[in-house]
Amino acid sequence: MNIHNVGFKVLMLVLMASVSTVSTAQELDPVLKGLIQKGLEKNHGLNSNRLESEQAKVDQQLAKSVFLPKITLKGSYTRLNDDITFDDDTKTLLLETQKLVIKEAVGLPFNSPFPDHIPLKDAPNLQNKDILKSSVELDWVLFSGMQASNALKASRHKETSLNYVGMAEQDKLALKIIEAYDKLALVNASKQVLTTTENYLKEQEFYVRKAIENGLATPISRKKIELAQHQLEAKQLEFEQNSTLLIEVLHQLTGETRENLRLLNPQLDPFNWSPSTSNETRNEIKALEEAEKATQYQVKMEKSNFIPKVAVKGHYEFIEDDLSLLDPKWFIGAGVQWNIFDGNNSILKSKKAQLESEKYREQIEEAKEMIALSITKAELNYQSAQQNKEIVLKEIEIANDTYDLVNKQYKNNLASITDVLDALNDVEKANFKLQESFYNERRAVSELLHAKGILSY
Template sequence: MKSKLFFLLLSLIFYNFCKAQTAPGFKELLDSAMVRDADLKGQLAKNKLTGLDQHKLKDIYLPTLEVSGMAGYLNATTRLISPELNLQPFLEIPEGKYNNNINVSGFSGLAKADAKMLLYSGGKVKYLSKALGEKKLSEDVLLEKTADEVAAVISRAYDQLALVHQSKKVLDEGKRRLDANRKTADKALGYGLITPYDHKKIELAQATLDAKVAEYEGKKELLLTQLEVLTGISKERLRLIDPVLAALALNTPGKTIEDRAEVRALNHGINASGYKIKAEQTWWIPKVQLMASTAYMGLYGARVKSSDNIIPAIPAINYPGRKLDWRPTNLNVFPVFMGGIGFKWEIFDGREGKHAIEKARIDQELLQNQKYDALRKLTLNQANNQSNYDIANAQIALKKKQKEVAGNALVQAEKEFRYGMTKSTQLIEAENDLEMAELDYQNAIFNQRRAAIEVMRSTQELDISKLY
């Protein structure tokens, strides 16, 4: 058993070591960013609240049981005024009124249990449940939009890192050529074929190139920090990434503007507002409820007494009368039970229901206006993105041609400089032209990829598998 545990631990350590030595792929970067993105986390939390609302609405038909109790001291006095007891002709009793105060005191106790259960809501719960379902679908769709935004951010940072890598390769190649030309310049200076000024020009070009290399190293470090913050992956692994820029080819769109997440979310919102209207229209339908209750009432250490005689004095027999003074051990009533079906019918609610219906209709109208405005803006956005994509493709062809021309010009300038037919100034200009043309070509590819991704996002067709 110990040997198996040791082998498992060793395997885990080896796996983590190998993973630490492996460059993360784009999918790993994206998955890590999705987990850490604050907007996605916030939307998922809102989805949980909507799910709780759905469960709460379903549970409205569950019975509720409420138990209550009370204990305290009771002291109550009742004043009773009535005609005097008249026992004539058997006894001689003076005529008058019976005027007495009856006092009840003692420690009281009360316990009660109430059970309620909704049987029929007039259809309101059904429509509200459908409205919440549409709201949940709307929130799920918006998650797609946020996920696409996260993918676009990570893709841009990844392509920027690739652009920096390609730029560094261009600069390294230029540095290699300048080093070779420096050796030629050293010989030419020794033979007196060039002036010291021309020789210094090449040294200045080398220093300028070193400064550009340092600048691109700073940009690379900034991009690595950005990716580390977005994904949580260490810089040590991120430094192992060696991405390459390549133009993206787009297929014919299979979707339309209507498939955009914003439009689909608004459609679900409009459907939800329609159900909300139907729910509010049920205000006048009676609601039916099942009810049952049981109670216990008790009085302990009680005393019931009267201020005057409850049996009047009878002078004829010399009877002085008698007051009430009763001390029962306890009095209790149990069970007090009630059960049945009740209903509530709002025949007139002060136009509150009508106002709620109008408000729900206005909310639906606002959503319809938002959808109309979104469709117009998204249509213009799609056209703009497609135009940018076409321009970016044309720029790639142009920059590629410029790079070929600059490369041929540098080859010619190097030959002429080697044979002393031209000065170092022309050579450096040709070197700078090629360097700029190669960097412009890489930037054109970067811009084309950005335009292609935006075209895919225009119809909610961003497919990560086509990017890397």
């Protein structure tokens, strides 16, 4: 039973999950939950893992079936070149012996001649040349030397390990879907920022046009507005492309139609979440621990090869006519098989399984260290995200006030159109940064929840 791949998968999941994000279940809207469920049903890796788990269940049934009796029906026809008979001397001896028995039975003296009217039987063939056989055989293992029971326990732990691997892969897939969904929300929020900027530019364009008509501004001011509008269109195109790409990513992850995904309107709502000190054992650790237990039972299984095995064997012939004189009609017996020396094969396999168990122990310790580091990193990221959000809110306040001031100065010919556009650009950047801060805060909280093993969705 090979579970090396299980450990490798788990360790890779720990490495990849250390930098992933996810949200708490109460923070996920129903649409996102539905997308996650569709992704879990569609994902080929998860389906493959389920099949491996089913294989482990079959291995358990195979281990149990060792103790079930095996009943075999057999039938055969054989034709020899000739009957198998006694040699001539033996035939003569059997014939004379038959005569003595008959004379004794009828009361004739030992040395009297044998009566001619009494028939004699020829010696039977040892085996007729036409042989038709039909039989049933029974093979029943009563004691496997603990090999079957240890194999059963190893398979159970392997199944459990694979189930935990599947849970970890589900988390990994959910993280990807949630991250893509939040990025789509960030793109949508950015579009709203650009729409606000577009409205500001239209207002400025109207004012500049009126100012030119009244000789209070030059055509250069209008060209600067037009340049700003073209730059805005380029940004809008970029966000449209980003939206298309994210919809394609979600389509690939979940199997949901592109038409339905385009109808989504995800929001970047900031988390109302308080840091929790509670930690749960991660599925990756549980999977490695179960894989370690499975290899430990593999060690026991190989060592038990030297324990005697006990079995019962039976045989019954349905057709007696074609049996030889030496063939029994039926028999039943019990036997013991005891491997004394197998060329060190079991010892070497046991040592290999023991080394595999020790390897899993090293992977468990490494994973625990990585998880502890990811918790510390996630806590620091959360603190930074919180602080950054406060800073950005202050930046927005200053940018809005600055724009209002510069706009008034421009209308009173105390500032240039370039100053107004620069101030508007600062407002736009600050609002972008606010949406990014919401996104980063969600990422930080999600990363911390996953690192602590309290992820739910």
